[in-house]
Amino acid sequence: MASTAAAPERNVVSRACNVEDIFNDFEARRAGLLKALTHDVDEFYEQCHPYHLNMRLYGLPNRSWELKVPEEDDWELLEIPAPTIGINFARPDSMHERMWLHLIAIHSDSWLLAVAFYYAAKSGFDLSDRERLHNMINDVPTLSEIVRSEAPVNNQASFEVTTEDEEDGSEDEAVREEDEVDQKDSKQEYHICEACNKNYKISDHWL
Numbered sequence: 001m002a003s004t005a006a007a008p009e010r011n012v013v014s015r016a017c018n019v020e021d022i023f024n025d026f027e028a029r030r031a032g033l034l035k036a037l038t039h040d041v042d043e044f045y046e047q048c049h050p051y052h053l054n055m056r057l058y059g060l061p062n063r064s065w066e067l068k069v070p071e072e073d074d075w076e077l078l079e080i081p082a083p084t085i086g087i088n089f090a091r092p093d094s095m096h097e098r099m100w101l102h103l104i105a106i107h108s109d110s111w112l113l114a115v116a117f118y119y120a121a122k123s124g125f126d127l128s129d130r131e132r133l134h135n136m137i138n139d140v141p142t143l144s145e146i147v148r149s150e151a152p153v154n155n156q157a158s159f160e161v162t163t164e165d166e167e168d169g170s171e172d173e174a175v176r177e178e179d180e181v182d183q184k185d186s187k188q189e190y191h192i193c194e195a196c197n198k199n200y201k202i203s204d205h206w207l
Contacts, residue, residue, distance in 0.1 A: 017123045023136045026116045029059030030143065033108045036065035037101055037147055045097075048088040055088040057108065081114040083107065098147075105143040113137070 017025075036044045036057060047067050048055060058066045070085065084107040116137060120130055 017119050019125075019129055019133050019136070022116055022119045022123070022133060025061055025119065026112055026137060027140070028061045028063045029115065030112055030140070031059070031063040032065040033057065033059035033105075033112070033143055034146060035063070037105055037108075037143060038150065040065070041101070050088050052088055054085045056083040056085055057087055057104065058083060059108070059112065081111065081118055083111040102144060102147050105147040109142045109144055112143075 036059075044057075044065070044067075048057075052069065054069055055067050056070070058068060060066055084104075087104050087107065116133065117130070120133055125133065
């Protein structure tokens with residue numbers, strides 16, 4: 001279950017790496033995942049069907065992407081951190097497509113960082129190397145930022161918890177309810193008690 005451009009996985013994990021090696025691997029895997037979520041999104045959608053079991057999305061060092069189930073993972077894939085499992089279960093049959101793609105992009109961002117710093121730890125990076133790798137990765141946009149920015153304007157609101165119009169509408173409704181209560185109270189008839197000289201509503205129980 002792979003994109004047509006996918007080729008066998010070849011990891012830089014098999015040898016000692018420097019910062020540039022790991023960053024180049026990160027960029028290549030990121031490019032493959034970005035292709036799945038944008039240019040190849042129709043093919044990705046069709047392959048990522050809910051009837052498959054526990055699918056994972058991999059970005060490969062050859063700048064392609066691949067969908068696999070755990071039973072198909074070879075020894076090289078098993079050595080690196082695994083992507084989120086079961087991404088196909090929430091496909092837009094039960095979730096808005098743009099929200100589903102954005103969620104996969106978030107999980108893919110996390111996986112890319114995990115793989116990069118797995119290589120860094122395996123290569124014995126010190127603080128300076130880890131910081132340099134982090135800064136290089138941090139200079140490129142995340143997949144979630146790109147997928148979110150490509151959402152149609154009329155769907156952008158689906159990413160927000162509340163909108164300004166909704167808040168204004170709630171405030172207007174509260175004001176209307178207060179006005180109705182005040183108007184109802186103003187229509188009540190009052191009576192002055194001759195004993196204490198206080199106002200009482202006619203409908204109140206008083207002695």
